[in-house]
Amino acid sequence: MKFHSIKTKLTVMYAVIIFILITCISIAVGFISSNALLNKSVVSADRELTLLDEKLNLFTAKLESESLYLTQVQDNAYSEDPYQQFLYTSGILSFLHDFIIVQSSVDSIAFYDVNGSYMFSDARSNISSVQQKSVDYIEEFKAEDASSKWYGFHYFDDPQSLSSPQWVCSFLRKIYSFRGELIGIMELNLTEESIQSIYDTVIADHYNFYILDSNQTIISAEDKSLLHRDLKELQQMYPPFSKGSFLNASDTYLYTTHKNEILDWTLVSTLPLEAILKESRTLVMTIFFIGFLALLLGFILLHSITNFIIRPLLHLTDAVERIAQGDYTVRADTSPENEIGCLASRVNSMAENTLQLLDTIEKESSLKRQFEFSYIQLQMSPHFLYNTLETICGMIAVDEKQKAIKTIQNVSLFYSKVLSKGIPIIPISQELEITRCYLDILQQRYCEIYTYSITLEPEAAQYKIPKLTLQPFVENALIHGIIPTGENGHITVCVTYEKDSCIISISDNGAGIEEQRLSILRNSLSHQNFGQESASGFGIVSTYQRLLLFLGADNVTIELESALGKGTSIRLILKHQGEEILKKENLSYDLSCTDRR
Known part of the structure; x- marks a missing residue:
């Protein structure tokens, strides 16, 4: 039995209480601090996005205002003179080149005039002028009423460039003459890197920033692999935080x-x-560490206090443990x-009383066993002796002296073997001799209406069983098996030895047992139910009781087979006998042979 001392329980209880307190405090602090940090982060992120929005607006406003400088290049815009047209084109290209040098954030600048000319300059000092440059979104913008427009990110392809199209965002502005006539459309192209340079210096550490267009598609991000993906894909890669997932928030992200x-x-x-x-977890771990130190200090103090209080109880516990193991002299x-001294005095009294009680039980147990066996034996009525004497008197009356003399000799031999100095347990060979004498007497009594055979394997000869074990079985075979048929029958008794077990078989070819009565009898034997329902067992139940009393339930098995008109077979399987069973040979009792009904 696993033993837990009071000191251990007190220590564990103290540790559990302190641990629960520390855990509750840590969880509360962690929850409060986490919420505070979360709210602070939300406010901080919103403030940064607002600042970035303002910075982006200032940037766009600056580009829009500086793009107005192109209006000063208007002379000769509609002149048909080639020289004037040359001066006009040169002026436009010069302005584009100067503008791109000053505006480092602009990657390229283009001008589409109403005459179909296309003039272009980029940050890499590429300058070009071509005719008949038609672009869909430029033509759409011409038809609109607005004078300026921001056109979202798209691929811009310069016909003079050998490199692949660039991913740019464009600002479009219509350029008018002083007379209010449309001269052309200017296009400022900003690359995604130019936009990123605006917010790189604004976004704080640990934050990731993305710009999405009106279609919720990512057009700018620090991680270029996320470009052109939509918001849903982004949220799949970086799951958004929700209040319900606070316990699993480590793998989620705060979206602003x-x-x-x-x-x-x-x-x-x-x-x-x-x-x-x-930071919240660092605070929680600090609280846990302080709590652990407090718990350790508490253990040391509690150990000293409990040792002083519980030491007498430990001595009493040791004494009780030894008494529980069977040493009642402790x-x-x-x-x-105090109360412990009073309890120790009562424990000593209990041990003394138990010692006396065990001695009394040991003496009464021996008397009880003798009484139980004698009680079972008394249940066997002495009709056999009376009926046999009446049979002998009848033989003498009809002048069958020789049969009477033989019957008296068999009865004398039978009782001499049965009494045998009062020894209750005998070898199987002696039991078979008693059975042989008993069958000879019944042959004389019932005019030899049956024959019998007895066989014994030498290995089982010395196997010991209670005396008169087989007598009720062979009597049942005759009285309830062969006689009711009115025909001559045969009784077989066979003793064999298999796998450390002695097997005794008693069979007849008589009337057999009805199925209902056979079921009741089997149920009584299998469940050891020896009540009124087992009274129809023809001595089988009482004999089984005797075997259980002497050999034990684990060493006895009884099997019963029967069929109407074919006979009955009984098998007794007696397992290996130990020294404790053989010691029961010394139990004495009074024997009487019976005629079981």
């Missing part, structure tokens, strides 16, 4: 959005919850003048 009305863009920043909760120390 802001709408830029001028460009119709959505500014999105993401912050991993791991970065937010890092006595506990009664010196403490």
Whole structure:
């Protein structure tokens, strides 16, 4: 039995209480601090997005205002003089080149005049002028009423460039003459890197920033592999945080959005919850560490206090443990003048009383066993002796003296073997001799209406069983098996030895047992139910009781087979006998042979 001392229980209880308190405090602090940090992060992210939106608006406003300088190049815009046209084209190209040098954030600039000319300059000092340059979104803008427009990110292809088209965002402005006539459309192209340079210096550490267009497609991001993906894909890669997932928030992200009305863009920043909760977890771990130190100190103090209080109880516990193991001579120390001393005195009294009680039980157990066996034996009525004497008297009356003399000799031999100095357990060979004498007497009594055979394997000859074990079985075979048929019958007794077990078989070819009565009898034997329902067992149940009393339930098995008109077979399987069973040979009792009904 596993033993837990009071000291252990007190220590564990203290540890559990302190641990629960520390855990609750840590969880509360962690929850409060996490929420505070989360709210602070939301405010901070919103402030940064607002600042970025303002910076982006200032940037776009600056480009829009500086693009107006192109209006000063208007002379000769509609002149048919080639020289004037040359001066006009040169002026435009010069302006484009100067503008691109000053505006480092602009990657390229183009001008589409109403005459179909296309003039272009980029940050890499490429200058070109071609005719008949037609672009769909430029033509659409011409038809619109607006004088300026921001056109979202798209691929811009310069016909003079050998490189692949660039991913740019464009600002379109219509250029008018002083007379109010449309001269052309200027296009300022900004690359995604130019836009990124605006917010690189604004976004704080741990934050990731994205710009989405009106279709919720990513048009600018620090991680270029995310370009052209939509918001849903982004959220699949970086799951958004929700209040219901606070316990699993380490792998989620805080999303903050802001709408830029001028460009119709959505500014999105993401912050991993791991970065937010890092400080909270550090605080929680600090509390846990302090709590652990408090717990350790408490253990030391509690150990000293409990040792002083519980030491007498430990001595009493040791004494009780030894008493529980069967040593009732142990006595506990009664010196403490408190409840423990009083308890020790009562334990000593209990041990003394138990010792006396065990001695009384041991004596009464022997008497009880003798009484139980004698009681079972008394249940066997002495009709056999009376009926046999009446049979002998009848033989003498009809002048069959020789049969009477032989019957008296068999009875004398039978009882001499049965009494046998009062020894209750005998070898199987002696039991078979008693059975042989009994069958000879019944042959004389019932005019030899049956024959019998007895066989014994030498290995089983010395196997010991209670005396008169087989007598009820062979009597049942005759009285309830052969006689009711009115025909001559045969009784077989066979003793064999298999796998450390002695097997005794008693069979007849008589009337057999009805199925209902056979079922009741089997149920009584299998469940050891020896009540009124087993009274129809023809001595089988009483004999089984005797075997259980002497050999034990684990060493006895009885099997019963019967069929109407074919006979009955009984098998007794007696397992290996140990020394404890053989010691029961010394039990004495009074024997009487019976005629079982």
